[in-house]
Amino acid sequence: MEQRTRLTGGFQVGLTAGLGVMTAILIATAVSQVATVITYVVFALLLALGLNPLVKLLEKIKFPKILAITVVVLGFFGSLAVLIAMALPLAIEEAAVLIQQVPSLVSNFFSLELISQWDQRLGGSLTNASNGIVDFISNAENWPTLLGGVFEVGLGVVSTTFGVILVGILTLYFMASLDELKGYLSRLVAKTKREAFLNITDQISNSVGRWVIGQLSIAVIHAAVVFTFLSIVQAPFVLLLSFIAFLFALVPLVGPVIAFVLISSFSLLAGYETAIAVAIFYLIYLQIDAYVISPRVMKKAVSIPSAAVVIAALAGGTLMGVLGALIAIPVAASALLIVREVWMPKQELI
Numbered sequence: 569m570e571q572r573t574r575l576t577g578g579f580q581v582g583l584t585a586g587l588g589v590m591t592a593i594l595i596a597t598a599v600s601q602v603a604t605v606i607t608y609v610v611f612a613l614l615l616a617l618g619l620n621p622l623v624k625l626l627e628k629i630k631f632p633k634i635l636a637i638t639v640v641v642l643g644f645f646g647s648l649a650v651l652i653a654m655a656l657p658l659a660i661e662e663a664a665v666l667i668q669q670v671p672s673l674v675s676n677f678f679s680l681e682l683i684s685q686w687d688q689r690l691g692g693s694l695t696n697a698s699n700g701i702v703d704f705i706s707n708a709e710n711w712p713t714l715l716g717g718v719f720e721v722g723l724g725v726v727s728t729t730f731g732v733i734l735v736g737i738l739t740l741y742f743m744a745s746l747d748e749l750k751g752y753l754s755r756l757v758a759k760t761k762r763e764a765f766l767n768i769t770d771q772i773s774n775s776v777g778r779w780v781i782g783q784l785s786i787a788v789i790h791a792a793v794v795f796t797f798l799s800i801v802q803a804p805f806v807l808l809l810s811f812i813a814f815l816f817a818l819v820p821l822v823g824p825v826i827a828f829v830l831i832s833s834f835s836l837l838a839g840y841e842t843a844i845a846v847a848i849f850y851l852i853y854l855q856i857d858a859y860v861i862s863p864r865v866m867k868k869a870v871s872i873p874s875a876a877v878v879i880a881a882l883a884g885g886t887l888m889g890v891l892g893a894l895i896a897i898p899v900a901a902s903a904l905l906i907v908r909e910v911w912m913p914k915q916e917l918i
Contacts, residue, residue, distance in 0.1 A: 604731075608731055608734050608735050608738065609738060610894075610895060611735050612734075612735045612736075612738030612739045612741075612742055613738075613742055614776065614780050614894070614895070614898075615735070615739045615780070616738075616739045616742035616743045616746065617742075617746075617773055617776040617777040617780060618776075618777050618779075618780025618781055618784070619640050619641070619644060619739070619743060619777075620743060620746060620773065620774075620777050621774070621777050621778070621781070622640045623636045623637055623640050623743060626639060626640065633744075634744070637740070637743050637744055640743075641736075641739065641740055641743065645736060658807055658808075746773070750766060750769050750770070750773075751766075753765075753769065754766050754769070764909075764910075767909075768905065768906065768909055768910070771905055771909070772901075772902045772905055772906075775869075775898065775901045775902065775905060776898040776901070776902070778869040779866065779869050779897055779898045779901065781869065782865045782866055782868070782869035783818060783820070783897075784818070785865060786817060786857070786861060786862055786865055787814050787815075787817035787818045788814065789861065790813055790814065790817035790824065790827075790853075790857065791810045791811070791813045791814035791817065792810075793853060794809065794810050794813040794827075794831065794850075795807070795810035795813075797846070797849050798810065798831075798835075798846070801838075801842050801845050801846065802838065802842070803834075803835050803838050803842055803846060804834065804835075804837045804838050805834060805837075809830075809831045809834060812827060812830060812831065813827045813831060816830075818894075819885075819893050819894060820862065820881040820885075820893050820894070820896070820897060821858065821862075821878065821881045821882060821885065821893065822881075822885050822893055823893075824854055824857060824858075825854065828847075828850045828851070828854060831846060831850065832846050832847040832850060835847075858878070863878070866897060876900055876904070879900075880896040880897050880899070880900035881893050881896050881897060883896060884896025884897075884899070
C-alpha cells in the first residue's frame with residue numbers, strides 16, 4: 569500500500585509561517601511598487617465623487633449624462649487652467665525674487681538674540697554653516713543639484729505632467745462608469761439585499777463627494793484669509809504664500825500647520841514685527857480652523873461628530889502620511905454610515 573509523506577510537528581508550522589511571511593513581503597513589495605499609481609487612482613476617484621453632484625444636478629435639468637460629464641469636467645479643468653495661467657507667471661516671478669532674498673532671510677534668522685547667543689557658545693559654527701548654505705543656494709549652478717540634477721528635474725516635470733493627464737483621464741472614466749461600477753459590485757451581494765446595498769453605496773458616494781467639496785471650501789477660505797491678512801501687513805510674496813496656504817490646507821490638520829511654519833518664516837523678510845504679527849494671527853486662525861470651521865463644515869458635509877473628524881485625520885496621517893490624512897475622513901464617514909444603516913438596525917431587532 570502506497571504511503572504518503574506528511575509534514576508534521578514543528579516543521580509544518582514553520583513552513584506554513586515562512587510561506588505566510590514571504591507572501592506578506594511580496595504583497596508589501598508589490599504595493600510599494602504601484603504606490604504612485606494607487607495615489608493617482610485615489611485622487612481621481614475623490615475628484616470624480618466631488619464633481620458627481622454637479623453632474624447629477626445637470627442631469628436633473630435634462631442634460632444627457634455624457635454632455636453633463638463633459639461640461640463639468642471641461643468647466644473644472646478649464647477653470648483650473650485659467651487660474652494657473654493667470655497666477656503662475658506672477659508666482660514664478662515671486663519665487664525667483666524669494667530665492668534671491670534667501671541670504672537676507674537666513675541673516676535675519678541668525679541675528680535673533682537667542683540664535684546669536686547659541687552661536688557665540690558654539691564658537692561661531694552656526695554662522696559658518698549659514699554662510700556656507702547661503703553661498704551654495706545663491707549660486708544658480710547649484711539649483712539643479714538641490715533637485716537631484718538636471719536629469720531628475722526633467723524627469724520630475726515629465727512625471728508630474730503625466731500624473732496630471734492620468735488623473736484627468738481616470739476622473740473622466742470614473743465619472744462615466746460610476747453607476748455601472750456600483751451595479752457590478754451589487755451583484756456580489758445576495759439579490760434580496762441588493763437594494764439596501766445600492767442605497768448605502770449611493771449615500772457613501774454622496775458623502776465622499778460632499779467631503780471633497782467641503783475640503784476645497786476650507787482650503788479656499790484658508791487661502792483667502794491668509795491673502796487678506798498678508799496684504800494688510802504688507803508681507804512679501806502675498807500671492808505665492810497664499811497659494812502655498814491653499815495647497816497645504818487641502819491636507820486636514822497637518823497641512824495648515826506646515827503652511828504656518830513656512831509662511832511665518834518667509835515673513836521674516838519684511839522684518840521681525842511683521843513675522844511676529846503673521847505668526848500670532850496664524851496661530852489664532854489655526855485654532856479657529858481646527859475647532860470651529862473644519863469640524864462644522866465636515867459635520868455638515870459627511871455627518872460625523874467633530875471629534876471623529878480630528879481623530880480620523882490624525883490616525884490617517886500617522887498611518888499613511890498625506891494620502892492617509894486625505895482619505896481618513898471619508899473612510900470614517902463611510903464606516904459610521906455602514907454602522908448606522910446596517911449594524912444599528914439589527915440591534916433593534918434583538
